Amino acid sequence: MNEPVLRQHAEEQYAEELALLTAGDERVRPPGWRMSPQAVVTYLLGDGDKITPKYVGPRRLIEVAVATLATDRALLLLGVPGTAKTWVSEHLTAAISGDSTLLVQGTAGTAEEAIRYGWNYARLLADGPSDAALVPSPVLRAMRGGAIVRVEELTRVPSDVQDALITVLSEKTLPVPELNTEVRARRGFNLIATANDRDRGVNELSSALRRRFNTVVLPVTRTAEDEVAIVVRRVAQLGRALELPEVPAAMEEIRRVVTVFRELRSGMTEDGRTRVKSPTGSLSTAEAISVITNGMALAAHFGDGILRPGDVAAGILGAVVKDPVSDAVVWREYLETVVRDRPGWLGFYRAARDV
Ligand SMILES: Nc1ncnc2c1ncn2[C@@H]1O[C@H](COP(=O)(O)OP(=O)(O)O)[C@@H](O)[C@H]1O
Ligand SMILES: [Mg+2]
Numbered sequence: 001m002n003e004p005v006l007r008q009h010a011e012e013q014y015a016e017e018l019a020l021l022t023a024g025d026e027r028v029r030p031p032g033w034r035m036s037p038q039a040v041v042t043y044l045l046g047d048g049d050k051i052t053p054k055y056v057g058p059r060r061l062i063e064v065a066v067a068t069l070a071t072d073r074a075l076l077l078l079g080v081p082g083t084a085k086t087w088v089s090e091h092l093t094a095a096i097s098g099d100s101t102l103l104v105q106g107t108a109g110t111a112e113e114a115i116r117y118g119w120n121y122a123r124l125l126a127d128g129p130s131d132a133a134l135v136p137s138p139v140l141r142a143m144r145g146g147a148i149v150r151v152e153e154l155t156r157v158p159s160d161v162q163d164a165l166i167t168v169l170s171e172k173t174l175p176v177p178e179l180n181t182e183v184r185a186r187r188g189f190n191l192i193a194t195a196n197d198r199d200r201g202v203n204e205l206s207s208a209l210r211r212r213f214n215t216v217v218l219p220v221t222r223t224a225e226d227e228v229a230i231v232v233r234r235v236a237q238l239g240r241a242l243e244l245p246e247v248p249a250a251m252e253e254i255r256r257v258v259t260v261f262r263e264l265r266s267g268m269t270e271d272g273r274t275r276v277k278s279p280t281g282s283l284s285t286a287e288a289i290s291v292i293t294n295g296m297a298l299a300a301h302f303g304d305g306i307l308r309p310g311d312v313a314a315g316i317l318g319a320v321v322k323d324p325v326s327d328a329v330v331w332r333e334y335l336e337t338v339v340r341d342r343p344g345w346l347g348f349y350r351a352a353r354d355v
Pocket of ligand 1 (some may be wrong): 084
């Protein structure tokens with residue numbers, strides 16, 4: 001079952017958990033859903049037993065998100081980078097539709113074909129417009145299959161392209177004038193869009209489109225303990241997937257990275273005593289995960305197999321200093337005013353200064 005692919009889709013990786021939830025699920029399922037809304041929430045938050053938590057955060061948010069998908073409104077997940085918008089939407093679609101692959105990646109270059117349909121030009125020229133010449137978008141395939149489609153970074157998509165979604169979401173139909181027909185969404189169809197808080201103003205959602213969505217804002221992880229727990233779990237999963245050699249006792253460095261990120265993000269040390277400046281980057285949980293994973297690779301392949309301050313220092317620097325001028329000043333100041341005199345942090349201070 002474990003294909004040697006670099007990354008499995010959620011429905012592959014968690015096939016056993018999904019099967020377990022479906023089998024034991026006697027509650028009402030919305031039309032086209034693989035499992036009940038309660039089971040979807042359990043899949044995301046875990047049950048303290050066989051179902052592992054994927055998302056760590058307020059249950060109510062996930063309940064609202066799942067309930068929305070059972071209505072005729074689409075779901076907009078909003079938040080700063082690294083708040084698990086993509087992650088949550090992948091798991092929601094895996095649980096509800098059993099397929100997380102219907103995905104439109106929104107960029108400034110996203111064209112209408114990515115939301116509606118395109119044409120296979122060889123066929124179009126040979127036979128004229130026909131169903132066989134039509135190349136369906138992920139949205140169209142989701143409508144036909146009664147599944148949930150994901151649109152990543154919706155606000156990066158040019159406004160006129162975004163508007164192609166209005167008919168889809170309000171009428172649940174997609175006209176294909178070339179074939180004098182329309183594709184009507186089967187029950188179970190819905191859409192999850194993600195958008196970045198910081199992109200505000202890039203391409204605002206038109207009010208007509210916004211009205212089709214219920215918005216759920218995913219918050220920055222509230223406590224340091226939650227954030228450490230998220231990093232620990234994801235690092236272990238990624239390490240297994242990448243088959244990195246086991247690197248034990250990483251807790252100290254994980255705590256350190258999370259502490260540094262939280263302090264710089266909030267502009268205040270954890271004891272509330274010292275103000276620090278915040279760098280321009282977002283310093284998300286996702287970046288903390290990647291700093292630790294990189295550190296583990298360094299420790300495993302070039303170190304003594306134990307994650308040490310020197311293995312994370314370069315990664316932290318890379319995450320913090322996005323702007324080579326202003327962020328470098330912020331980082332130096334943080335090192336000198338906070339890190340240098342903190343008990344137990346001398347090794348990290350030296351390593352950070354050396355990179
Ligand atoms: N609250 C959280 N619960 C679980 N995982 C989280 C949480 N916040 C961040 N992550 C992790 O961080 C990574 C980030 O995510 P991603 O979904 O790409 O963020 P976004 O799309 O919001 O920028 C994922 O690997 C996810 O596991
Ligand atoms: Mg994302």
